[in-house]
Amino acid sequence: MDARQIQQVRRFNRLITQRVGALDHDYLRRGRPLGEARLIYEIGTGGAEVRALRARLGLDSGYLSRLLRSLETQSLIRVRKAPDDGRLRRVELTAKGRAELATYDRLSDRLAQSMLSPLGAAGRERLIAAMAEVEHLIRAVEVRVEAPTGADARWCLNQYFGELAARFETGFDPAKSNPAPDAEMIPPAGVFVVARLDGAAVGCGALRRIDRTTGEIKRMWTAPAARGCGVARKVLQTLEATARSWRLTTLRLETNRTLAEAQALYRGEGYREVAAFNDEPYAHHWFEKRM
Amino acid sequence: MDARQIQQVRRFNRLITQRVGALDHDYLRRGRPLGEARLIYEIGTGGAEVRALRARLGLDSGYLSRLLRSLETQSLIRVRKAPDDGRLRRVELTAKGRAELATYDRLSDRLAQSMLSPLGAAGRERLIAAMAEVEHLIRAVEVRVEAPTGADARWCLNQYFGELAARFETGFDPAKSNPAPDAEMIPPAGVFVVARLDGAAVGCGALRRIDRTTGEIKRMWTAPAARGCGVARKVLQTLEATARSWRLTTLRLETNRTLAEAQALYRGEGYREVAAFNDEPYAHHWFEKRM
DNA sequence: TCCATTCCCTGACTTTAGTCAGAGATCTTG
């Protein structure tokens, strides 16, 4: 990561907060406190539950309650008990509230148009292509420890095995491979992590303890649609952080020769190829990293 | 400008304000009110005058004064009379203030790093290339009416004539071309506009009244470094807005065959080629647009 | 020299934003 790259990213960040951040502050508020405006936006046409709003906007319960009361007296929203749970409250926009939301929509459109309009047809295509690229590359990947038995974890593992079967020259039969039962991916024997993009699972990975100082990386997988934006690297970094906290000094992993991207990732992150340390039948390359 | 493009731009804007806007709010503040933090950032190592700060940050005079007083009691800044004008005050960071600024710098770096670090070498290059592209295409071009006799206007016009001389197959001698004296580019006879990027002049254009309903576009020029990001289009749109406010219904212009980009711009903005309406010796194409 | 203007400051506000400690309903679990 050289200084030129960092400078470019910083210049970009500065420009964008000025150009686009203006939206939040001037466009979106429209004479209304920003908090209320954001709230209307977050409630949306479909309505929402108060607790969900609190979580999404990260607001204090009392504060949110007061904001809702204010919108209610402006008759922009209607608050009712949730049908299934009497403690929860459901918020919905009134017709007036929906009109307000539509205005925000138009203003967002106008900002977008003001960015496109000075450009010619070719420039516009270049702009949206570049934006899509930036978007793809900086999407916030969240990596969290989860149980390997969870629904999303299972889904990732199934995808993973499916992909191995498709890509290995010999196909892939889990029964013939060295086993890694769930118990070995649950603390304290190991961990399993799931990577998410906007809430949807897009990758996974596991760390398994071998002995007091050695761990093994397993089950590294990224959904095809999310490749190239750092999901696997982030999963690996998360597993390594866990390994460090466990005071492991050596990490090992093995991989098949058809998984070229994986090998590039491992080498890039400081893994060096070593002699085979196990008899995994589907492995062609064995790697190790000293922490 | 189709809906898909607008959607992409809006998605991008939303994502970016979340990812990057976090900077302003969490990174930059560091236990200090955001207003003070921004102020330190804006003063910078070079110092600044109070009036300039007020203009740049758009703050109320009383509010800014109080912020400055607060930073002064924290001994982060020093305020003195400006040497040349006793009414103005000059603000400078103390050593402690500069240390604080350096911290913000490091935090900005860290944010940039956090965007780059999950990517591999190739991904990083792609990200900064895409960011540079977006940056180039959405830079805020400001177009303002200025006197054609101003220093920047003169500079633009010289560049313009220089470029004509270099590009026309026959060279260019202003004396042989139809004249457009300064007086005809000053209201009410006409207007002259200068386009600026970050304050620096990067283009110009003029509108001249022919009769009660007809105007003529002249002196359209964009600095080579700023081409492709909509400077000329914005200049043209500004001149057209003026023409409309003057109730002109027809706009004319002529151009040389070597200026292909210009012709593409005119056609794209709704100008149609017409028969020669004057005897400009350097012109090959004559255009007209009904408003 | 006088007078309008510019610039910065002070005092006296208001509005937003956000926090914290309960209270009162409602649900879940043993």
Added chain:
DNA sequence: CAAGATCTCTGACTAAAGTCAGGGAATGGA
């Protein structure tokens, strides 16, 4: 059904952000 947990609301705060109306010093032009 009792006990504990969850959810929303109210009251009582504080801090930050921003506005408005002058006032005094310095300047520039008539």
